[in-house]
Amino acid sequence: MFQNTETIFYFLVTNKKLNCKGDFMSDKNIIIIAPHPDDEIIGCFEVVSNYKTMILYDASTPQLRREEAQKLRDKYDIAAQVFLNNLPPQWVTAKDSVFFFPDPIYETHPLHRQWGYAGEMMARAGQQVVFYNTIMNAPYIHEVDDFINKREVLDDVFKSQKNMWAWESKYFLFEGYNSWHYNLKGIL
Numbered sequence: 001m002f003q004n005t006e007t008i009f010y011f012l013v014t015n016k017k018l019n020c021k022g023d024f025m026s027d028k029n030i031i032i033i034a035p036h037p038d039d040e041i042i043g044c045f046e047v048v049s050n051y052k053t054m055i056l057y058d059a060s061t062p063q064l065r066r067e068e069a070q071k072l073r074d075k076y077d078i079a080a081q082v083f084l085n086n087l088p089p090q091w092v093t094a095k096d097s098v099f100f101f102p103d104p105i106y107e108t109h110p111l112h113r114q115w116g117y118a119g120e121m122m123a124r125a126g127q128q129v130v131f132y133n134t135i136m137n138a139p140y141i142h143e144v145d146d147f148i149n150k151r152e153v154l155d156d157v158f159k160s161q162k163n164m165w166a167w168e169s170k171y172f173l174f175e176g177y178n179s180w181h182y183n184l185k186g187i188l
Contacts, residue, residue: 025051028128029097033087033119035111037061037069038158042171043132044100045150052077058111059085064160071157092122103131103178106138123180130177141176 030053034040040048040055047053053076057069061083072078082088091097101119102112116131123129133141144150151172154165165171 025098027096029054029094030100031056031091031097032100033102033115035102035109035115037065038154038161038164039102039112039134040072041150041153041158042165043102043134043175045144045146045153045172045175047100048072048076048078049146049149052079054078054080054091055082056087056091057081057083058115059083060111065158068158068160072153075153075157087118087122092127095127097128099127099129100132100177101129103133103138106133106135108135108137120180128179130179133176134171136170136174136176138176138178140178141174143173144175147173 025047030047030051032040032044032047032053032055034043034055035058037057040053055069055072055078057066061069066083069081073081091099099119099122101122102109102116104113104116104120107113107116112134119129119131151165154172155162
């Protein structure tokens with residue numbers, strides 16, 4: 001399976017919140033891959049609300065949802081929002097970036113898994129990738145401190161999807177992140 005048998009691939013699973021001051025992302029480009037508009041808030045609210053971000057959405061996104069996504073620029077520091085079928089080559093090779101992808105294991109939506117597998121390939125190639133979850137079924141979920149604001153953003157910006165979280169508080173109460181790392185044998 002691995003060409004180099006000295007390499008071990010493992011999960012770093014944590015339910016700790018991101019330290020949004022002076023952490024590993026402070027001098028990086030933050031790129032969130034959100035298959036659907038609203039995934040960036042459901043899965044990465046803490047990131048979007050604390051960092052300047054670039055967001056890539058799937059090109060199949062309907063016009064109404066694209067228009068909703070553009071409203072996020074009124075609320076947060078978003079450098080770019082693009083709708084593409086794949087990652088731009090300059091993003092894939094950028095060493096000064098942290099990529100947030102849907103988790104390829106715990107996500108169940110086919111489009112989330114498809115993008116999650118792209119993130120897995122980038123992680124295996126050595127890029128700094130963090131996986132997030134939108135259905136809150138992963139073992140690394142934590143409570144969001146500012147869940148009231150998260151709910152207000154979801155309600156205000158993504159009106160077409162409001163029924164999804166009207167009766168399911170998990171979409172605004174929780175989020176979580178995990179990262180996969182390569183290490184040399186003997187370090188673990």
